[in-house]
Each structure stands twice: as structure tokens, then as C-alpha cells.
Amino acid sequence: MANAPAAAQALALLQLLARHAEPMPGAAIARQLGLPRSSTYHLLGVLSDSGFVTHLRDERRWGLGVAAFELGTAYVRQAPLQRIARPVLARLVDATTHNAHLAVLHGRDVYYVIEERARGRPSLVTDVGVRLPASVTASGLAMLAVLPPVQVRALYPDRGSFVQRNNLGVTSLTALRSELAQVRKRGYAVETSSVTTGFASIAVAVLDHNDRPAAGIAVTYPVDDAPDAAALVDAVRSAAAELSTRLGRPRAPADPR
Amino acid sequence: MANAPAAAQALALLQLLARHAEPMPGAAIARQLGLPRSSTYHLLGVLSDSGFVTHLRDERRWGLGVAAFELGTAYVRQAPLQRIARPVLARLVDATTHNAHLAVLHGRDVYYVIEERARGRPSLVTDVGVRLPASVTASGLAMLAVLPPVQVRALYPDRGSFVQRNNLGVTSLTALRSELAQVRKRGYAVETSSVTTGFASIAVAVLDHNDRPAAGIAVTYPVDDAPDAAALVDAVRSAAAELSTRLGRPRAPADPR
DNA sequence: GCAGATTGTCTCAGATCCGAGACAGAATCG
DNA sequence: CGATTCTGTCTCGGATCTGAGACAATCTGC
Numbered sequence: 001m002a003n004a005p006a007a008a009q010a011l012a013l014l015q016l017l018a019r020h021a022e023p024m025p026g027a028a029i030a031r032q033l034g035l036p037r038s039s040t041y042h043l044l045g046v047l048s049d050s051g052f053v054t055h056l057r058d059e060r061r062w063g064l065g066v067a068a069f070e071l072g073t074a075y076v077r078q079a080p081l082q083r084i085a086r087p088v089l090a091r092l093v094d095a096t097t098h099n100a101h102l103a104v105l106h107g108r109d110v111y112y113v114i115e116e117r118a119r120g121r122p123s124l125v126t127d128v129g130v131r132l133p134a135s136v137t138a139s140g141l142a143m144l145a146v147l148p149p150v151q152v153r154a155l156y157p158d159r160g161s162f163v164q165r166n167n168l169g170v171t172s173l174t175a176l177r178s179e180l181a182q183v184r185k186r187g188y189a190v191e192t193s194s195v196t197t198g199f200a201s202i203a204v205a206v207l208d209h210n211d212r213p214a215a216g217i218a219v220t221y222p223v224d225d226a227p228d229a230a231a232l233v234d235a236v237r238s239a240a241a242e243l244s245t246r247l248g249r250p251r252a253p254a255d256p257r
Numbered sequence: 258m259a260n261a262p263a264a265a266q267a268l269a270l271l272q273l274l275a276r277h278a279e280p281m282p283g284a285a286i287a288r289q290l291g292l293p294r295s296s297t298y299h300l301l302g303v304l305s306d307s308g309f310v311t312h313l314r315d316e317r318r319w320g321l322g323v324a325a326f327e328l329g330t331a332y333v334r335q336a337p338l339q340r341i342a343r344p345v346l347a348r349l350v351d352a353t354t355h356n357a358h359l360a361v362l363h364g365r366d367v368y369y370v371i372e373e374r375a376r377g378r379p380s381l382v383t384d385v386g387v388r389l390p391a392s393v394t395a396s397g398l399a400m401l402a403v404l405p406p407v408q409v410r411a412l413y414p415d416r417g418s419f420v421q422r423n424n425l426g427v428t429s430l431t432a433l434r435s436e437l438a439q440v441r442k443r444g445y446a447v448e449t450s451s452v453t454t455g456f457a458s459i460a461v462a463v464l465d466h467n468d469r470p471a472a473g474i475a476v477t478y479p480v481d482d483a484p485d486a487a488a489l490v491d492a493v494r495s496a497a498a499e500l501s502t503r504l505g506r507p508r509a510p511a512d513p514r
Numbered sequence: 515g516c517a518g519a520t521t522g523t524c525t526c527a528g529a530t531c532c533g534a535g536a537c538a539g540a541a542t543c544g
Numbered sequence: 545c546g547a548t549t550c551t552g553t554c555t556c557g558g559a560t561c562t563g564a565g566a567c568a569a570t571c572t573g574c
Binding site for chain 4 (some may be wrong): 005006035036037038039042062
């Protein structure tokens, strides 16, 4: 399918603004998008007419507008991912008898969108609406592992970007990269006690049709249970593959060697 | 400025999806946007490639994607409106000695993005992050009053759309329209005790360069204080005009006759 | 206060896109 | 089970856009 280049550029502009902590000057937007200045101001005009972008005239900068906010909250309300994921997680919970959850990557955080509790299992901190640092969660590591390295680097520019939890979790980009290499090698991510002391998680990324992480799916079990990890891995992987397929990805994630 | 029609259409598509409670079939999207089917699938392709839209293949529907979510939360994080509004609200609080807040319209709710407390005044329910039904708040009424009537009707399709608070607030579209007509006539909105018993608010909409409500700005005072309402109205109106100008609107809102 | 830099607007023609409609596959209906 | 409808993909030429660069206004630095 051919592109609608102006549409793609407008979306890229929005994503550029979303990645920055502050509104940006028009020329910086053009530069970072690699667009002619006239085309950029053209797009900014279209985006501001529809409310996606706000021109802060006195600061001579451009930032996201209320329509961007509305889009984000409509996503949460409409919950397209959850609609198809909920039955998948319900089956995963039934099959494994452990809690399962679904999270989306959100900057350096994960944001939990489904928490499915197994019968007789305790509620966990990974409840819907909660955010946790991606680098200390299995879901987060699974998703980070399938991002291009430059994007991981952009997320973690310095040691100050890292947050630990329960005194656990990597604290440098080198350590993170090493961790992510292991995730890729295994085909799944794990964490033990860094989210909830005494609990461990196994997670796999759910990939969209462009092989980007749409979500991470995980099960959490008490360390003392010592369950059949290989069986859990298979179950989580199957669930992730099913979700990917339903999101339009042509095939399941490659099995590890 | 001429249009980039594909960009504008892509944004319109996103807003259409945001307005619907559920993902939509491709042909329905085309129909409601008044676009040729091939152009619509074209745009859906661009939008799904960038993650703004998700194709739910089994349901044969299209819904918002994770990139939409990221945009919304980037808006909240970046807070372009708050950046320029905060000093304006601080001055408003100083000048009036009452609490002031800023809210954005969000479907049938208002969402509070700034709460500026005056010295010696109590904290109110209208704290940052809180949502309240627009029809029971002064800020909400002020913003609804500047929406086109068809948009107001779309927000409130039936009596079930209305929510009261403290047994106050309109409960029908006819009553709402009447209320909004009064808001327009006065040039500001008021509510008494429908948000917090014993407190009243005066609000004015902050308009963007297309005369759409970017936010509502309000002061809240105890009813028993019986402050100089005309002075409060002037102060709120000035603050709203200042914000509108900084958002690129050419002139302040017209004074009422 | 002035020169230079930056921001934002505008023009218009060569380059490129958009969309009517054909087509194929899948789902629905009787 | 076959007909009909719906979904999604694809082609290609007439219609329209994109972007180089000129210009004006504003800001910054000296």
C-alpha cells in the first residue's frame, strides 16, 4: 500500500512532540523530522486547526493540544487491546492457575491495562492503572527487548534514568542491554521479587504487525510454589502469539533455539 | 494556509474513532468521514503502521492504537496549557483571594489540570486529576456553551446522559440548552453548591484560535462571603482572554452586551 | 540601536498523490 | 450450499499538492 506522506508526516510530528518533555520551536521540529520548513509549518497548521497541536506564541514553541489528550483517554476508554486480550488472559489464568496481566510500554514505565486474578491467589500491585518502571518488570523487559537499540538508548540516556525497586533492577544501560540480550535469547523475560517480594513473573511481548511491542503479557507466581517454569513459558508464549495474530501480525514470535 | 488533506483526514479519522465507544468497521469509517473506501483503507494503513490505529482482524474492526495512548499521556506530562496558565492562575488567585482552577472538557466530563489555592482557603474537590460531570460545573458549562449545538447534542443524546451532583444540575437537553443560552448571554458560567455544598464558582471558557474551548478557567468562593461578583467576573474574564491570546487567538472573547 | 538569526507566511509548477472502480477472499443470509 | 454483501487490496491518470525560496516580522546578541 502506497503512503499518504502528509498523513504519515503529521503522525510523525505528533510522536516527535510526544517524545519531548517540552514544546518545541518550529524549526527544531522541521530539523528533527527532516522536513522542509514550509512543509513543517504547513503540517503544524493542519494539526493546530484540529487541536492536536497548540502554538505557544509567546514562547514561540509548539506543543501537544487537547485533541491529543482526548485521543489518549479514548484509547483507555475504548480499550481495543483489552477487548481481545481479556478472554486470552482468562484462559491463561485458568490454564496456569496463576495471576496474569497485560501492560503497555509507556516511556520508561509499564502501564497495566488488565489484571486477571486466579482463584485463591492474592491481588498484586500490578493492578489496572498502575505504572511501574519498565526495567524492573518482566513485561517491561519483554517489550524493551523488542525495541530497536536506539530507542532503548533514547529512553535511558543516563544513569539517572534508572529506578530500582526493592533494591532490585539494573542501574546502567550496559546492564540493561545485557539483560535484554538474555531476554531475546530465551524468548521471554523474568523478574523475581523486584515487583513484589516473594513473587516472580514470566513475560512475553505481544508484537503488532510491524513487530513493535503492542503490549506485554505475564503470569506471576509465588517463588515458593516452584511451578513448572517451562510450562508457564509455553502458556505465556502461546497467549502472546494469539494476541499478536489477532492484532494482524502474520505469524507467531519465533521460538528460541 | 492551504490544507494537507491526507493529514487532515487522518486526524479526522482518529477523532472519529475517539468519539466511538467501540472499534468500527472500515466501511463505516469511510461512510462517516465521507471518504472513498480506498482512501480510507489507505489512511488506515498509514495509521496502523505508526501504531495510532489497531486492526482487530477477527472482529473486522479498527480501533485506536497504543500510539494514541502515548499521545494522550504525553499531553498530560508535557502540560503545554498548564505551562502558560499557571502564572495566570497564580495572579488570578492573588487578585481575587479565592481558589482558581483550570479544566479541560473531556466528553461529558471536565478534567482538572490546575488547582491554585488561595492563602487561608480550603482545598476543594476540584483537585488536579479529578473528573466531574461538565453539566454540574461552571467550567464545564462555560466550555459547553461555546461548542456548536450539534456537538452538545451528540454529547447528550438522551436523559440518561445527565448526572446530577448534590441533587443539582440539569437533567435534560432542553434544560441544558437553556442554561447554556444564559451562559452565552452573560458571558460567564456559574454554579452554586453543585460541586461543593456552600461554594460557588464563576467560569469563562478559554478559546483557541479556532474559537473552540481549549479549557475553562474558574474561581471558587464560599457563598457566605458574598464577594463582589462583578469584580470576580472581570478577573476571570481577563485571565481567560490572556490565555486565549497566548494560545494564538487574535482577540479576547467579546464582552456581553 | 543595529545586524544577524529565527520564526512564520506565502507562491506556484513539476512531481506525485488520490480515488473510481475492478478484483479476490471471507462472511452472512436465505 | 449458493447468492449476496462486506472487507480489504490494487492500479493508474487527471487533479492537486509539496517544498524551494522569497519575504516580512520579531527576537537575540553585541
